[in-house]
Amino acid sequence: MTDPSAGPLTTTSVREAVPGQVRAEPLLKIRDLTVTFASRGRAAVRAVDGVNLDVAAGSTVGIVGESGSGKSVTSLAAMGLLGRRGVEIRGSVDFDGSDLLHMPEQELRAVRGREIAMIFQDPMSSLNPVLTVGRQITEILVRHRGLSGRQARDRAAELLQSVGIGDSLRRLKSFPHQLSGGMRQRVMIAMALACEPRLLIADEPTTALDVTISAQILELLRRLVADTQTALVLITHDLGVVAGLCDTVHVMYSGRIVESAPRRPLFADPRHPYTTGLLASVPRLDAPRGVPLLPIPGSPSDTLPWARGCAFSPRCTRQVDACLGAPPVLEPLALPSHLLRCVNPVPPRKHLG
């Protein structure tokens, strides 16, 4: 099933293939990122386990997985936004030549918002309820751009305009609760893009929004990152969101990447049973009538520690004996950019559905 040209795997600590390799040096290079949460008296939880990830400048990368698969923790760890106590982070996160994991907090704060920005799932709670949106946007401009007073306000109005909020000078005086959910997410996007960062991490940006608004927000994101050449990391549990937007897709399960591929091969020829499971659970308008949606059995808590085999095996319909015992390795398939961590993958599709 796997490409023999990937070379013999002699030891278990063999360097795993790196997904999304690109021509030039990538903008963000995450290597072997491991995040362990340990609290006294309880077993340590490894939320992210040896993740490798490349994001090229201007590209869009999707990270897909269920709740608890480690996708948000990956991004928070990379940004240095996890607390210090009870968290152990190993590996390296290289952003344009500087190591974010070992950067002093002070320098990191200058990177956040200016070079790398984030938007979060719930625009209801991600805006401060007691400050006007104008204050919150200008705060970023004052902090990173050194603008003051009138300049900052005009720029903030421009930003609101650019995310599709009309009458922006007056909207600046609005409090978050006076805006609809979609508008709040637009404000968050405006704040994130205020300093034209080179990388935007969007953590489930549309999960809390209804479907029509969600489509508008995705379209807005797509247009803005294209216009400004911003690289985008899109974290989501919805493969449908990824389908329209991402150049490369990584599917995560239980803290590890289980399959990653450019968008087309992934949707045309998904090989990991978890990926196919996710795809089968997305409703499709072009599906024949009467075909039920197929949920993945079990829940994300039914995992096996990776050390004892494939974490997905307890829920997998294609489980074989080889799934247990040793952790499966992430290996390239015939298409070198298509990586798979599975010993019994779904057979390749002959024709596209």
Add this chain to the structure above:
Amino acid sequence: MSLTAGVELAAGERPESAGGGLYRDAFRRLRRSPTAIVGAALVLLFVFVAVFAPLLAPYSPTAVDLTDIRPGVFPGPSAEHPLGLDQLGRDELSRIIYGARYSLLIGVVSLSLGAAVGLTLGLLAGAFGGWVDSLVMRLVDIMLAVPSLLLAIGIAALLGPRLISVMIAIAVVNVPIFARLLRGSMLAQRRSDYALAARSLGVTRSRIVLQHVFPNSLAPVIVQGTLALATAIIEAAGLAFLGLGSPDPAIPEWGRMLAETNAFLASAPLLALWPGLAIVLSVMGFYLLGEALREALDPKLRR
């Protein structure tokens, strides 16, 4: 432009809700709550009486009318003295009215003192965390471990029975309450999504604490402030009842009025009723207002 059409429409559903943030919103809800209206009415009455006591009281609180008074006989309510005369022949109504002044004075001064110190400690603990937090909270634990009445007796014993010692005693009791409240509230807000969002955009720590976390942590403090005024009035009355208040007999303090009528309960029970009623009504006013505020400011009930 077609992109924005849907959103503009969505915004149009709530056309221009009058400005204002969390607090103006809460005020709007307060006006619709009967609890708040009753509470506010009682509080306003209490404050009004306290402020305008000299204009409202028919007599001076110290003026003695000995015409009808003999040992063991207390003239009850009459046309000249609606609530009767006390054991020294002073007009009970005037003394109740002037008593409101002292209750309000003690309440406001002790609350301001206690809240100022308590909130400073809470802000320090909540903003810095770590060992500052541990230090402040252990200090607060020590203060909480001493029963408030014992503390008040100790302070009154130290400073002598004066009005100021009552105020300080009640203030000291309030310090740990406010410190813990603000700290807890700030810790919760520090973990909020908007604090994380601000952090992810590079906002500095001090700005996050002062601009984002602190203002959002104040709602429970406002509620507690109202409730603490009620408690302060009860405690002031309690301390005065125990003889720890001002020794000046000219000061008409509700708690002491209650204590002084103790001896005459059998012959003049009404004299105990009036100060008691005054205490209950003013305290109830603050409690009702505080409860209504709690509901109005509750983030879970918003939207």
